[in-house]
Amino acid sequence: MSAARSTRKRILDAAAELFQRRGFSGFSYQHIAAQLGVRNAAIHYHFPSKADLGVALLSRYRDSFRWWTEQVERQGLTPAQKVARFLELESRYCLEGKVCPLGVVCVEFENVTQAVQAEAAGLAADLETWLAAVLEEGRRAQDIRLEGASRAVAVAILAQLQGGLQLARLRGSRHFQDVLQQVRDGLGISSAGLLVAAS
Incomplete structure (x- = not known):
């Protein structure tokens, strides 16, 4: 799996966990970024909007x-x-x-x-x-x-x-x-x- 595909999967994995625990409005890209140790820009690269x-x-x-x-x-x-x-x-x-x-x-x-x-x-x-x-x-x-x-x-x-x-x-x-x-x-x-x- 390429680095880009791996990052995308990690983002989706983290987002899914937050989505089902906090709801769609209960988390932000900042939550995902902090959890994965990446910058918000990395998330926006794969998903321009929430x-x-x-x-x-x-x-x-x-x-x-x-x-x-x-x-x-x-x-x-x-x-x-x-x-x-x-x-x-x-x-x-x-x-x-x-x-x-x-x-x-x-x-x-x-x-x-x-x-x-x-x-x-x-x-x-x-x-x-x-x-x-x-x-x-x-x-x-x-x-x-x-x-x-x-x-x-x-x-x-x-x-x-x-x-x-x-x-x-x-x-x-x-x-x-x-x-x-x-x-x-x-x-x-x-x-x-x-x-x-x-x-």
């Missing part, structure tokens, strides 16, 4: 999610197991004291540029489309208990996860675990992604 940085961050989240879904598909998991893995992915944010990137943008929606809004909307669509497809796959395979349209259920699950991560910052991670359990119970899957009998 909006450019925001778009790059969200684009990277989208790329990471696409990569993750590809890995999940290669593992030959059942639909229920795929959903369980997705819930584990969201759980990591909670364990690390972070919120989902979408949650950051939703809270600060009016304070970010249209380009950042559009990239966030793209990430939301990626998550919704994948989850809805897996839920529908699970309905056909009788691997997931699904009531209602798969896309509507996917939206409801994403909303629960977003809200759960926000509340966890106030009330502790146990509250997020309760949200996860409600999602699992609603779909009839265990934490291991196995179909459980309806009560």
Whole structure:
């Protein structure tokens, strides 16, 4: 990796950490520069404006999610197991004291540029489309208990996860675990992604 690509990656890594802990308005280039031991000019070289940085961050989240879904598909998991893995992915944010990137943008929606809004909307669509497809796959395979349209259920699950991560910052991670359990119970899957009998 070239020095320029390495610096760009380090900037994005540092920015992502600040983004998910402090929010988009809660950090500046100075925070990144101090953390990395570089000058602000080095950051501006790669990202002329903070909006450019925001778009790059969200684009990277989208790329990471696409990569993750590809890995999940290669593992030959059942639909229920795929959903369980997705819930584990969201759980990591909670364990690390972070919120989902979408949650950051939703809270600060009016304070970010249209380009950042559009990239966030793209990430939301990626998550919704994948989850809805897996839920529908699970309905056909009788691997997931699904009531209602798969896309509507996917939206409801994403909303629960977003809200759960926000509340966890106030009330502790146990509250997020309760949200996860409600999602699992609603779909009839265990934490291991196995179909459980309806009560």
